Amino acid sequence: MGLANAPDRFGLVSRALHWGMAALILGNLGLGLALMQVPPGLSTLWLYGLHKSLGFTALVLVLVRLVWHRLSPPPRPLPAPRPWQDRLARATHAALYALMVAVPLAGWSAASASGIDTVLFGRLTLPAIAPVSVAWEDWAALAHRWLTRALMAVLALHLAGVAARLAAGDGTFRRMLTGRPAGG
């Protein structure tokens, strides 16, 4: 099984990135929502660090994915029954990539502006990417919150597209899951 992509199938690297990031993003979305309900205390402090660590990991992986797709272009989408569905799928994918970059960047900015170190997995301290400022922090936190909501909305669209493809039985889902060509 090839690591690289081919004109009619996804290679192992692209599929691993896709499913790994799916798990990472869905898990971190759940963690972020849970953090809004978790009572503060020393016993829950590590969860904030975990959220930042997973978010930064997702940011690195999406950049790796973009570079990988330049090196090994993925197969073109299978044609949808209607042209507007193709356009919507392209827009959804573009929005997904943009948000996968923007959401963690906004969170990192908010953390930097708070003056509190962003420490990954309790070891690596990230440099600040915003000045220490209440105004910066408020805007970045607001952006992080609304961009996350947009990401959830776009993910819902993506899942709706997956459901439509599964219903149509065109093999799109299978080629991302198994690497086999749609018609194979």
Add this chain to the structure above:
Amino acid sequence: MCIAATEASRKREGSAGAGASRGDPGQARGDHREMKGSARVSAYLEGVSVSGRLRIGVMLHLRLSLLAVLALLALAAPVLAAPVAYRLDADRSTVGFETDFGEDRITGRFPVAEADLRIDIQRPGNSRIRVAIDAAGAEASFPFAAQALKGPRVLDARRFPQIIFESTRVLGNPAAGGRIEGLVTIRGITRPVTLEAQLYRQDGTLPEDLSRLSVVLRGAVSRAAFGADGWADMVGDEVRVVILARIERAE
């Protein structure tokens, strides 16, 4: 006049009346149990003889402290008729604090940057104290707390690197447990505050030796009153403070 209570005697009494960590008031960190302890405490002043004869015993009850203070009043002792300047031993002085963090607590300390201390042992009401605390040098029980504390949402230490306390009135006798009313300035906002005060002589000094003393001040401030109310959804508003100042009479 002399002061019989030493830091060591205070420790032997099983209390950090200073709210200092057990064993060494120089490590004051504002232990919650000690600060909140409401045990009735006996403190007493014991007179020393005037020409070897006069002896007075007075029982005092201090709400927050478990220590006993022995202060010996002696008319034959050198009389300090006016406030005397003391200088701060900054390396051995500290400002401990604690606040609530959910069900846990954040503790920490500030260095004392400078102090202008004019103390009249004979007439404490004449005493004047001005202390500057180094907000930018704050330490806390975990790194994030110190960073949040110094950050723009709380102390904003870059813009306001010092916290200032200036006394306006001294009530009672600190050697036996008094109070100091004053003004504290945090983030450029000045508010009144009242501190409980206790005076000790330092370990290894004689009761009549007033050249080296330890002053313990305790009180609490509301963060919101000073606009230092960041992270209010996670961190409590009340900050309890214990100041241990080791001072030496200026020559």
